[in-house]
Amino acid sequence: MxxxxxxxxxxxxxxxxxxxxxxxxxxxxxxxxxxxxxxxxxxxxxxxxxxxxxxxxxxxxxxxxxxxxxxxxxxxxxxxxxxxxxxxxxxxxxxxxxxxxxxxxxxxxxxxxxxxxxxxxxxxxxxxxxEDLERLMEQKTQELHRYQEDYAALVKNLPCVVSTGLKDWSLVFVSEQIREVTGYDSEVFLSGQKRWNECIVPEDLPILSQAIQEAIPRNGAFIRQYRIVDAHGRIRWIEDRGRVVLMPD
CATH class of the missing domain: 3.40.50.2300 (Response regulator)
Structure with missing residues (x-):
């Protein structure tokens, strides 16, 4: 009624x-x-x-x-x-x-x-x-912001460089510690002025490329040591621990 x-x-x-x-x-x-x-x-x-x-x-x-x-x-x-x-x-x-x-x-x-x-x-x-969907989205957005803040705080205090790169060797995320390792500010990489492969000693680039290719059919994880040339022209050894993540086309 x-x-x-x-x-x-x-x-x-x-x-x-x-x-x-x-x-x-x-x-x-x-x-x-x-x-x-x-x-x-x-x-x-x-x-x-x-x-x-x-x-x-x-x-x-x-x-x-x-x-x-x-x-x-x-x-x-x-x-x-x-x-x-x-x-x-x-x-x-x-x-x-x-x-x-x-x-x-x-x-x-x-x-x-x-x-x-x-x-x-x-x-x-x-x-x-x-309205329920908007409330849920707002809640999830707030949770994501908190996660991002926690993640940023964690990365900032890690004694290593944390980065996310693409298959063209560009970096879409890199922590501030990159300056201590390479002598370049993070913005140099994030803006596309420099890609990570440009820092690697040319003779050592195949080492990392092979490690990445071998990691794909397994769980994606790899560990390799190779040399880079920093902003001052010095050769430095680094240990790279990474994981390959395949994205859908």
């Missing part, structure tokens, strides 16, 4: 529609104009509002526009003798769920009412789903 607010200045229509809605299992409260309907909305809750277009005082379209804005979870229907495409288009523009032309068939009215109520339920469920 739904609670429905009927707004129409014609007594006969109010009686007919109220009786029909009661027969269909709904509770109907009626008002003869928009002002009375506004007062009812302030104190009572409804799932659906049905309003005529031409009424004394505020017309039905302006009243429905108010309902749509002030009560977004409330379904709305227009019930009018006006078979005017311009009026129908304005009703659609303000978000009504249906437009029933007088004189109407009672069972056609029932279909419009039931469709409006079901659409309302779907829209409320959809909105709640989006």
């Amino acid at each position: 739904a609670r429905i607010l009927l707004v129409d200045d014609e007594t006969a229509i109010r009686h007919l529609v109220s009786s029909a809605l009661a027969h269909f299992g709904h509770e109907c409260v009626s008002a003869l104009d928009a002002a009375a309907a506004r007062d009812l909305l302030k104190t009572q809750s409804f799932e659906l509002v049905i309003a005529d277009v031409n009424m004394p005082g505020e017309n039905g379209l302006d009243f429905i526009a108010h309902v749509t804005e002030a009560y977004p979870d409330m379904a709305t229907l227009i019930l009018s003798v006006l078979d005017d495409p311009a009026v129908a288009q304005k009703a659609l523009d303000i978000g009504v769920y249906g437009y029933v032309i007088k004189p109407f068939d009672i069972f056609a009215l029932r279909i419009s009412v039931e469709c409006a109520l079901r659409r309302r339920e779907l829209e409320i469920a959809n909105r709640r789903y989006r």
